[in-house]
Amino acid sequence: MGEPASGTLIQQNASASTEIDRVQVTIDQGEPRPHQDSSRRHYIYKVPDHFHKSSEQSYTPQVISIGPLHHGNKKLQKMENYKATYWKDFQQRARLTDGMILERIVKEIEEKVPACYEENRPNSDKPFAQIILHDATFIIEYFLRCRFPELQTDKDRAAITPWRAARMRLDFLLLENQLPFFIIEELYKLLLGVDEADRSRLPSFIDLIFDYFQGFNTQNHEKPGPNSDFRINHFVDLLRRFYLPPPNSPFSKKLKRPDNHDPVEGNCISQLARSKSGNHDPVEGNCISQLARSKSGNNDPVEEMYCTSQLAEAGMTFKKSESGRCLLELNFENGILEIPGFILNKDTELCARNLMAWEQLHYPTNEEYITDYFRLLDFLIDTDKDVGLLRRKKILVNRLGDKCATIVNNLCSNNVADTPSTLYYRKLCQDLGHFYNNPWNSWKIKLRRDLSTPWVIVTTVSAIFLLVLTLVQTVCSVISTVK
Incomplete structure (x- = not known):
């Protein structure tokens, strides 16, 4: 040329x-x-x-x-x-x-x-x-x-x-x-x-x-x-x-300052800035104590996360978010986890890995939003069973075939922390964990697992029926004896 x-x-x-x-x-x-x-x-x-x-x-x-x-x-x-x-x-x-x-x-x-x-x-x-x-x-x-x-x-x-x-x-x-x-x-x-x-x-x-x-x-x-x-x-x-969401959108503000953000933090920082920097100031000591208390809730570790199929067993409902939502905007409320639709294809791994490397090498840990998004996907998608559930809900378009779960699981291996760094995703993971560990939901999980096959159901129903018959027979015998 x-x-x-x-x-x-x-x-x-x-x-x-x-x-x-x-x-x-x-x-x-x-x-x-x-x-x-x-x-x-x-x-x-x-x-x-x-x-x-x-x-x-x-x-x-x-x-x-x-x-x-x-x-x-x-x-x-x-x-x-x-x-x-x-x-x-x-x-x-x-x-x-x-x-x-x-x-x-x-x-x-x-x-x-x-x-x-x-x-x-x-x-x-x-x-x-x-x-x-x-x-x-x-x-x-x-x-x-x-x-x-x-x-x-x-x-x-x-x-x-x-x-x-x-x-x-x-x-x-x-x-x-x-x-x-x-x-x-x-x-x-x-x-x-x-x-x-x-x-x-x-x-x-x-x-x-x-x-x-x-x-x-x-x-x-x-x-x-x-x-x-x-x-x-x-x-x-x-x-x-x-x-990321547009800079002035509601979700952008929520991502940077989640609902559980304690206003005590902002007030204390302002008071500390106004207080004297020389001798010990009671304002300073008081604010440091308040900050420690307010931070302790936000920084609780995510002890364990559960995959989509486990959460579904506990009674959680999965729903595709309405179109136009930011990809990162997952919302959990009243037992319903709304997830924006997403596609997993051959380009996803390349883009995800380079974005996570960019965030971890350049941005503060509390701004690793995309890294935390893929951390969360890694938790939610553990096996092909999870992929199938998200596909049936029309949340996931899988163009990776039977390699989908493996590729998602490998995205975060050897390069990121085990739990989310940003407050928004940490709170979301904590909420999902609390839902799963709720005693009532745990009982539902046990019940579903115990009644996982038709033979178990038939046996259980028969046992209950026999128990009822035995009780009826016992009551009738007592009544006859009294007469």
Whole structure:
């Protein structure tokens, strides 16, 4: 593919130098990112070895490497030639012909991007900045071709077959296979120029990635507007946004501050802030005691969890939540557990594992919402019997066959704690455990198990009938004796 794809849709940018100045400023202001410790600037991680041992393919790219961590993998060499071609196309499309401009881009990348990686040494001799430039511009050019098929050439279609394209989409969602989002977005802006007419011909990069990953946006999150403060670290962070409820929704507030959250905590923190920090203050001691008491209920461990079939034996009813609910929004009330419908397919494991790795490596434990969701699924789905029950209730669509329960059980093995970390899911697990262990429900379980076969039922009924007859006979004998 020697010449760049042409068309009236994409106009050549005649103001690259001006854009570079703006890009430089934005890159300087691009960090730190949300939820990031100011003392730890990186947010692209090498996944720990024990994660890899659970499922190597879930963390390793199969078609294309992005960023330095998997660069140089010989199995992925085929796409490197297309990256070089797409880089040339991008240069021509953005009219980046000035050597000094390119030098400035390279300098900014070398100064700002390495700090985003926990490890940034590539497995090749290629300069770091060249890897980032080729990968970022490949993503831009490829996403544009996906959005506007008329930009595709015969060479594009021959090289990137439907199977390869489908797997590339998953490779873009691997935690070790990421670029800092801000560098891709700012390079993309070079195509927009400073002319309003040029801007109107192209979508924003946020629009572009929402379209490309729309299959993962199951809650139909709206695309952020031009004046939105929407910021992400990379594509795995975007995937996490798709799983979470919209920021201002009622469930979002409930997830962060569950119903059992004690207002004592907030009041005490305010009082402590106002109290003197010098000598011992009675307010301080009193508040610490109150905090200890209020926290003790929320932090009770989840001693044991029960699977779907066990909970059903205890009399629990399972119901599919009405459509539109957030995937994470399970609700238990009056013996009914409402679960949003979900699909388990071959992509679920890859997405789940990378999301859990991202949360555990980057977020505080009380914000591991998606990790806790899959922990809970691991509890609820233990055997094929549980899968069948959820399917009959139309809660689960199983596209994994008889491997479904095994895959769900393996998701959380060797990489996460045994019980939920977030207050919302901990409370939910405690409520389910209390329901199962309720004496009346325990008696129902025993009764169901004791009467599990027709012969047992017949024998029990016969015994009861004989007992009644014996009592009647005894009463009649007593009455006869009295007379």
